[in-house]
Amino acid sequence: MQGLAVASPLPPAAAAARRRPRASSSTREAVSQCWKYELSRDQYLGGFLRISQSQGSLHRHRSTNLLRPAAAAISVEQDELNTYLPKGDMWSVHKFGGTCMGTPQRIQSVADIVLGDSSERKLIIVSAMSKVTDMMYNLVQKAQSRDDSYTIALEEVFEKHMAAAKDLLDGEDLASFLSQLHSDVSNLRAMLRAIYIAGHATESFSDFVVGHGELWSSQMLSYAIKKSGAPCSWMDTREVLVVKPSGSNQVDPDCLESEKRLQKWFSRQPADIIVATGFIASTAENIPTTLKRDGSDFSAAIIGSLVRARQVTIWTDVDGVFSADPRKVSEAVILRTLSYQEAWEMSYFGANVLHPRTIIPVMKDNIPIVIKNMFNLCAPGTMICKQPANENGDLDACVKSFATIDNLALVNVEGTGMAGVPGTASAIFSAVKDVGANVIMISQASSEHSVCFAVPEKEVAAVSAALHVRFREALAAGRLSKVEVIKGCSILAAVGLRMASTPGVSAILFDALAKANINVRAIAQGCSEYNITVVLKQEDCVRALRAAHSRFFLSKTTLAVGIIGPGLIGGTLLNQLKDQAAVLKENMNIDLRVIGITGSSTMLLSDTGIDLTQWKQLLQKEAEPANIDSFVHHLSDNHIFPNKVLVDCTADTSVASHYYDWLKKGIHVITPNKKANSGPLDRYLKLRTLQRASYTHYFYEATVGAGLPIISTLRGLLETGDKILRIEGIFSGTLSYIFNNFEGTRPFSDVVAEAKEAGYTEPDPRDDLSGTDVARKVIILARESGLRLELPDIPVKSLVPETLASCSSADEFMQKLPTFDEDWARQRSDAEAADEVLRYVGVVDTVNKKGQVELRRYKRDHPFAQLSGSDNIIAFTTSRYKEQPLIVRGPGAGAEVTAGGVFCDLLRLASYLGAPS
Numbered sequence: 001m002q003g004l005a006v007a008s009p010l011p012p013a014a015a016a017a018r019r020r021p022r023a024s025s026s027t028r029e030a031v032s033q034c035w036k037y038e039l040s041r042d043q044y045l046g047g048f049l050r051i052s053q054s055q056g057s058l059h060r061h062r063s064t065n066l067l068r069p070a071a072a073a074i075s076v077e078q079d080e081l082n083t084y085l086p087k088g089d090m091w092s093v094h095k096f097g098g099t100c101m102g103t104p105q106r107i108q109s110v111a112d113i114v115l116g117d118s119s120e121r122k123l124i125i126v127s128a129m130s131k132v133t134d135m136m137y138n139l140v141q142k143a144q145s146r147d148d149s150y151t152i153a154l155e156e157v158f159e160k161h162m163a164a165a166k167d168l169l170d171g172e173d174l175a176s177f178l179s180q181l182h183s184d185v186s187n188l189r190a191m192l193r194a195i196y197i198a199g200h201a202t203e204s205f206s207d208f209v210v211g212h213g214e215l216w217s218s219q220m221l222s223y224a225i226k227k228s229g230a231p232c233s234w235m236d237t238r239e240v241l242v243v244k245p246s247g248s249n250q251v252d253p254d255c256l257e258s259e260k261r262l263q264k265w266f267s268r269q270p271a272d273i274i275v276a277t278g279f280i281a282s283t284a285e286n287i288p289t290t291l292k293r294d295g296s297d298f299s300a301a302i303i304g305s306l307v308r309a310r311q312v313t314i315w316t317d318v319d320g321v322f323s324a325d326p327r328k329v330s331e332a333v334i335l336r337t338l339s340y341q342e343a344w345e346m347s348y349f350g351a352n353v354l355h356p357r358t359i360i361p362v363m364k365d366n367i368p369i370v371i372k373n374m375f376n377l378c379a380p381g382t383m384i385c386k387q388p389a390n391e392n393g394d395l396d397a398c399v400k401s402f403a404t405i406d407n408l409a410l411v412n413v414e415g416t417g418m419a420g421v422p423g424t425a426s427a428i429f430s431a432v433k434d435v436g437a438n439v440i441m442i443s444q445a446s447s448e449h450s451v452c453f454a455v456p457e458k459e460v461a462a463v464s465a466a467l468h469v470r471f472r473e474a475l476a477a478g479r480l481s482k483v484e485v486i487k488g489c490s491i492l493a494a495v496g497l498r499m500a501s502t503p504g505v506s507a508i509l510f511d512a513l514a515k516a517n518i519n520v521r522a523i524a525q526g527c528s529e530y531n532i533t534v535v536l537k538q539e540d541c542v543r544a545l546r547a548a549h550s551r552f553f554l555s556k557t558t559l560a561v562g563i564i565g566p567g568l569i570g571g572t573l574l575n576q577l578k579d580q581a582a583v584l585k586e587n588m589n590i591d592l593r594v595i596g597i598t599g600s601s602t603m604l605l606s607d608t609g610i611d612l613t614q615w616k617q618l619l620q621k622e623a624e625p626a627n628i629d630s631f632v633h634h635l636s637d638n639h640i641f642p643n644k645v646l647v648d649c650t651a652d653t654s655v656a657s658h659y660y661d662w663l664k665k666g667i668h669v670i671t672p673n674k675k676a677n678s679g680p681l682d683r684y685l686k687l688r689t690l691q692r693a694s695y696t697h698y699f700y701e702a703t704v705g706a707g708l709p710i711i712s713t714l715r716g717l718l719e720t721g722d723k724i725l726r727i728e729g730i731f732s733g734t735l736s737y738i739f740n741n742f743e744g745t746r747p748f749s750d751v752v753a754e755a756k757e758a759g760y761t762e763p764d765p766r767d768d769l770s771g772t773d774v775a776r777k778v779i780i781l782a783r784e785s786g787l788r789l790e791l792p793d794i795p796v797k798s799l800v801p802e803t804l805a806s807c808s809s810a811d812e813f814m815q816k817l818p819t820f821d822e823d824w825a826r827q828r829s830d831a832e833a834a835d836e837v838l839r840y841v842g843v844v845d846t847v848n849k850k851g852q853v854e855l856r857r858y859k860r861d862h863p864f865a866q867l868s869g870s871d872n873i874i875a876f877t878t879s880r881y882k883e884q885p886l887i888v889r890g891p892g893a894g895a896e897v898t899a900g901g902v903f904c905d906l907l908r909l910a911s912y913l914g915a916p917s
């Protein structure tokens with residue numbers, strides 16, 4: 001395949017010096033030997049045809065390239081190059097910042113990372129050890145202000161590097177590094193002395209001094225790599241990187257000259273691993289200079305472009321680029337991919353990405369930049385490339401990130417005299433330019449009656465003054481009505497390449513802001529559509545950021561949960577949520593956030609989620625006085641989470657009376673509390689009608705049979721058209737336990753106390769013994785089956801002795817209960833004599849439209865006599881299950897099973913809201 005000749009091959013010496021075996025084909029060999037892959041049209045065509053024959057089809061866009069007007073040379077695209085060249089023949093550039101090079105141990109880790117992957121050739125760009133650049137600037141500062149202590153400061157710099165080198169290196173390597181360090185430091189001493197005497201440092205003097213941090217760190221790393229036997233060259237980038245000033249303290253690379261010098265350098269010192277200095281460069285006249293701000297990233301990008309790297313990796317101490325500032329948005333996620341434009345937009349908005357300037361060199365060659373965490377190698381990092389894949393293809397994925405800028409002021413220039421008058425905008429902005437203010441966004445409505453723009457707040461006074469001077473006459477004549485300044489503003493920007501030409505994205509953003517009750521003062525969106533910028537009050541900014549971010553980034557099945565009544569069931573539920581939340585998030589994308597817990601005296605609130613590992617302590621330490629209205633407001637006012645649910649774990653009638661209002665507010669309700677469904681019929685019917693008419697859900701499985709599937713079984717039968725004839729069973733876990741365990745060996749009152757201790761009873765055990773709890777369950781099932789019954793319609797046989805019914809507390813009742821032990825012992829032995837057992841049963845008779853609750857005697861071989869523990873048994877006799885009833889049996893009370901039933905309802909809700917099954 002000689003057809004693929006190259007425009008600027010590497011000198012033969014370089015190719016010969018390479019150690020690892022390369023790809024066998026001569027095409028690959030030829031192409032891989034050049035810094036730049038420019039092929040003539042014929043060469044490309046020849047190569048294309050041959051490669052097509054040998055490798056099968058190539059992507060269509062390659063053929064499109066061939067149709068371009070005959071060019072003298074056709075650049076091979078980066079992605080095509082990756083096909084031509086095996087990975088091992090290409091360069092990858094890695095940049096390690098100051099933090100990564102902060103200590104000798106870290107420098108060793110950098111060496112290990114470099115050595116860990118020998119699959120490609122590496123050019124490593126490093127910053128100075130952390131803090132060293134500042135120390136170096138400080139030296140210059142001290143010297144030029146004639147502060148003698150620069151000598152001590154220089155000594156500190158020396159000591160720091162000597163100590164690091166001694167830790168990291170040994171033998172000859174150490175000796176030669178230290179001798180270089182000595183000689184550099186004595187040169188620096190002389191130079192700083194000169195600066196001291198002159199009382200002034202020129203920029204190039206200063207750049208010369210400062211650049212030593214990179215010289216030393218890179219040399220140490222290069223020795224550390226060599227120590228393991230790997231061939232490694234060290235590059236002083238001042239020999240190759242040529243830059244020219246480009247105004248406002250920035251420089252532009254001179255790519256042609258740099259490329260020439262790089263080839264020359266490479267012909268002298270070929271290697272598969274090169275460690276090079278970041279940040280420093282020289283002018284065309286060989287005067288040392290620096291790349292200014294974010295210099296090492298810029299070095300990596302320029303060099304990446306010069307060697308047409310496969311990839312530039314920026315190693316740092318974060319897992320990647322976040323979707324929003326994680327200090328402000330705890331739900332911020334790491335973005336797997338970003339386009340160059342998105343990264344660009346985000347860095348402008350202060351997101352800690354790359355400086356826009358650093359992206360330019362690689363962007364033109366489509367070289368991907370990967371941000372990786374050196375301290376967490378498992379994290380995939382963020383790849384910045386040409387057009388990243390739409391990760392999940394939906395509208396939400398159009399917005400990649402949110403950023404904010406605070407401390408801004410809006411300037412509004414308004415008046416009827418502006419419309420149709422050319423030059424007004426020019427006059428406004430030239431006045432702004434004259435005071436050197438930076439305009440951050442501009443918005444003008446098409447009526448042309450006002451132009452508004454944002455500037456940093458500290459610059460607004462000068463801007464306003466300049467505008468008043470510039471438009472004095474127009475203001476006096478009324479052509480302009482005002483030059484208004486609105487301070488205390490922030491910008492919230494949504495960034496995403498795919499917002500372009502996707503309808504509906506801005507609607508989602510503005511809807512989120514509207515729901516969070518945030519006033520938008522100004523809006524700007526350029527026709528590139530990469531960025532929607534809104535100006536808002538600074539105090540609203542974090543709330544706006546969270547509201548917008550959650551709308552685009554949170555799982556649709558994120559539930560903000562408020563728990564009322566953290567007693568036995570509520571507390572157990574909180575613990576179950578704590579244990580299971582991560583699994584649900586990971587496996588089903590169900591994100592459950594408990595943002596409030598209220599008991600009867602105190603409540604604990606959080607905007608983003610309470611740490612459930614310590615909810616009990618927090619509820620004691622950080623709680624505020626309970627107030628159910630504020631508690632509910634806290635939930636309904638939260639604009640971070642899309643769905644809200646209140647879980648009532650009390651046995652309180654007054655809490656239950658609020659369900660209707662909560663559902664009306666769009667808050668879902670889940671409860672094991674029987675009071676609402678067994679309370680007044682008209683209220684119940686109103687509640688169920690609302691439930692049926694809205695998309696707000698109300699679940700109460702645990703009100704009957706605790707975690708057993710009783711309500712859902714009944715619903716399933718009814719909704720599929722079965723007819724319920726009779727529901728009969730043992731509905732009380734407490735009474736089941738008592739009669740299963742009251743065998744004549746212990747007094748009745750002891751067994752009741754055990755049931756209470758085991759957590760089966762209602763907060764007041766009289767509710768169980770009186771039969772009221774069973775009657776409530778009968779009512780719930782009867783109403784569910786279509787009967788319109790009230791609680792007093794159910795005849796109940798109470799087991800509470802009349803004289804104890806009026807006890808003022810549950811405790812008093814429990815204390816007095818033993819007085820009746822003898823009565824109970826008699827009833828039991830009477831039954832036993834007849835080979836029968838006592839069982840407390842409830843019946844829903846849908847045929848005769850009535851229900852009843854009573855203590856009955858059953859033969860020992862009857863299924864109801866076979867139960868143990870707190871078992872419930874419920875038999876559904878229906879049109880379909882007529883001969884043999886459908887029976888559900890199992891523990892029907894207790895903390896774990898009941899809380900489990902409530903938890904099931906939470907997941908049922910999540911699945912109604914769209915969670916995967």
Ligand SMILES: NC(=O)c1ccc[n+]([C@@H]2O[C@H](COP(=O)([O-])OP(=O)(O)OC[C@H]3O[C@@H](n4cnc5c(N)ncnc54)[C@H](O)[C@@H]3O)[C@@H](O)[C@H]2O)c1
Nearest residue numbers: 565566567568569599600649650651672673763893894898
């Ligand atoms: N224990 C079970 O086996 C079981 C089974 C099914 C259903 N239930 C139902 O679960 C609910 C809770 O039962 P429990 O055993 O956990 O009771 P509990 O007494 O242990 O807990 C109730 C909690 O609610 C709090 N509370 C009461 N009124 C309140 C109010 N107005 N505002 C805020 N908090 C209030 C109490 O301080 C207490 O912390 C009851 O409705 C019960 O019928 C219990």
Ligand SMILES: N[C@@H](CCO)C(=O)O
Nearest residue numbers: 732733734760761762
């Ligand atoms: N106290 C109730 C709890 C379950 O609703 C019982 O014993 O059945």
Ligand code: NA
Nearest residue numbers: 701704706708
């Ligand atoms: Na149940």
